[in-house]
Amino acid sequence: MVHIVKKKVHGNDYYYLIKSIREGDKVKSKTIAYLGKTRKEADEKAEGIIKKLEEDEKTKTKKEEKLLVKGEIMEESFKQLTKQQSQSPEGSVLTIEEVATFCKRKGFIYADSEIYGGIAGFWDFGPLGVELYNNIKQHWWKFFVKDRENMVGIDASIISHPRTWKASGHIANFNVNDYLVTCTKCKKSNKIDKPDLGKVKCACGGEYDWNNAKMVEQMFKTKIGTDQTEVYLRGETAQGMFLNFKLITETSRVKLPFGIAQIGKCFRNEIAPRDFLFRSREFTIGEFEFFIHPDEKKCKLLERNHLNTELNLLDSETQEKNTGELRKTSILTMLDEKRLEEWHAYWLSEQLLWYKELGINMDKLKVREHKKAELSHYSSATFDIDYEYPFGSKEVAGIANRGQFDLTQHINESKQKLEFYDEESKKKVIPSVIEPTFGMDRTFLAVLVDAYNYDKERENVVLKLKPELAPFKVAVFSLINKLNDEAKEVFNSIKKDFATFYDTSGSIGRRYARQDEIGTPLCITIDFDSAKNKDVTIRERDTTKQIRVKTKDLKETIKKLLNQEIKFEKAGKIIKDKAKEIKE
Ligand SMILES: [Zn+2]
Numbered sequence: 001m002v003h004i005v006k007k008k009v010h011g012n013d014y015y016y017l018i019k020s021i022r023e024g025d026k027v028k029s030k031t032i033a034y035l036g037k038t039r040k041e042a043d044e045k046a047e048g049i050i051k052k053l054e055e056d057e058k059t060k061t062k063k064e065e066k067l068l069v070k071g072e073i074m075e076e077s078f079k080q081l082t083k084q085q086s087q088s089p090e091g092s093v094l095t096i097e098e099v100a101t102f103c104k105r106k107g108f109i110y111a112d113s114e115i116y117g118g119i120a121g122f123w124d125f126g127p128l129g130v131e132l133y134n135n136i137k138q139h140w141w142k143f144f145v146k147d148r149e150n151m152v153g154i155d156a157s158i159i160s161h162p163r164t165w166k167a168s169g170h171i172a173n174f175n176v177n178d179y180l181v182t183c184t185k186c187k188k189s190n191k192i193d194k195p196d197l198g199k200v201k202c203a204c205g206g207e208y209d210w211n212n213a214k215m216v217e218q219m220f221k222t223k224i225g226t227d228q229t230e231v232y233l234r235g236e237t238a239q240g241m242f243l244n245f246k247l248i249t250e251t252s253r254v255k256l257p258f259g260i261a262q263i264g265k266c267f268r269n270e271i272a273p274r275d276f277l278f279r280s281r282e283f284t285i286g287e288f289e290f291f292i293h294p295d296e297k298k299c300k301l302l303e304r305n306h307l308n309t310e311l312n313l314l315d316s317e318t319q320e321k322n323t324g325e326l327r328k329t330s331i332l333t334m335l336d337e338k339r340l341e342e343w344h345a346y347w348l349s350e351q352l353l354w355y356k357e358l359g360i361n362m363d364k365l366k367v368r369e370h371k372k373a374e375l376s377h378y379s380s381a382t383f384d385i386d387y388e389y390p391f392g393s394k395e396v397a398g399i400a401n402r403g404q405f406d407l408t409q410h411i412n413e414s415k416q417k418l419e420f421y422d423e424e425s426k427k428k429v430i431p432s433v434i435e436p437t438f439g440m441d442r443t444f445l446a447v448l449v450d451a452y453n454y455d456k457e458r459e460n461v462v463l464k465l466k467p468e469l470a471p472f473k474v475a476v477f478s479l480i481n482k483l484n485d486e487a488k489e490v491f492n493s494i495k496k497d498f499a500t501f502y503d504t505s506g507s508i509g510r511r512y513a514r515q516d517e518i519g520t521p522l523c524i525t526i527d528f529d530s531a532k533n534k535d536v537t538i539r540e541r542d543t544t545k546q547i548r549v550k551t552k553d554l555k556e557t558i559k560k561l562l563n564q565e566i567k568f569e570k571a572g573k574i575i576k577d578k579a580k581e582i583k584e
Pocket of ligand 1: 183184185186187188202203204205206
């Protein structure tokens, strides 16, 4: 089902082609293309796109499972978007297609194996993407592992003993949850969760053909060794922490409470991968299991700043009543309302704090309490942290109270003693577990969407990344080729201290624009005066303001600016924009 909608931004009308998609028992809408500013233009454009959609649909049914991720439609909307971009008003709706094409154009993300048409649900990080991604992952590791005394890290294998997944409940629950069913009316195939079998209707109103519902295993299987033993690629990282629990307690001198953290790849055979990096078949999770004495209800780490952490909450009662209303609340209030226990509250607050440190707009985050009916097979209380993506508010992270479920399961399955000797009580206990989880690709996407700004005056995208996340911290230019030697000298003097980009091609304005687009906070230019006065100009990404700084003070000044230890205007002598002078 596709239809045209009108959106009003700053008093102007903008038309979009929207598609309704059924997900379980919910109908969601997705923007397919921008259609222009008048109804007439929109109708004309929509006709062509719908025709293409129908053709695509036909080939899709023929091929059963189409591999193309983006296909014609995305290219089409990209062409229109790039055409429209210079007129795109501030506050206009950013689509996920625009983000995806931007990522491809700048070398952040590519569709995997694109030369063969791509493969649905798999993405590659390009030269800039890998830098941004590594910076996010390193930031996480420092925040949650290195800076804490009660946390250790691991990097576990992707393939584990098959009995792992029996003990974890994945074989009985998770792996057999997805069903593919076809609508008897519109003939479309949709994914249905096991509990919805026989209970829901297609978005078109038609009945599903329940007799031919096909179960699709969520875990990827592969075979190992000469006897071809069937094993699974892990569907979550958590089991690595439980499998190594015994060895870590024996070798790492940890004391309760403590955590085991990991960042790693996971695999899920999604029936319908979609929304760019959001729902893919191979993805990265950052996660830790935090082990607590089962009787310890007090969290000693809970401080005023945690209790005062403000958040937008969608609680379970509101969801039951279906009003969908968010309310501003605090961790303290949530504790008073007995929505969670102290350790759970502490880690939820720390999770929000991390997103704040990444520079994410906190108004775009909401905390959603799981209803009793949707709790996972292992959890007694769960919260999602949702981010406002262009395709809707969706889960970027989560936190579950797993209790003693996993260790007990592994004790039963492996017959090993996985208790922990608690020195204080002189007793062996099975610790209780709080599990904060972060979708790392989803965090990458949130960081990117949040930083993405189209600057009308500059007529280009300005990626307002926090300096510590930016792929390059500094770029060095020479105003004209004659000054290349001097510029190279400056570049060589700082490249070991900061990730630096050296660029001598194109007009100086183009070079600034290229750096704005990839989020480089500072651009250094060597101009005619530089040679004479032994100084350089520094331009600030977010304001385009420029200062003049002595070359001998350059390294120290860059460091202070990147660490936000000094205001830009105070770091040197403010000057007029050289690029503008030259244009004039
Ligand atoms: Zn239908």
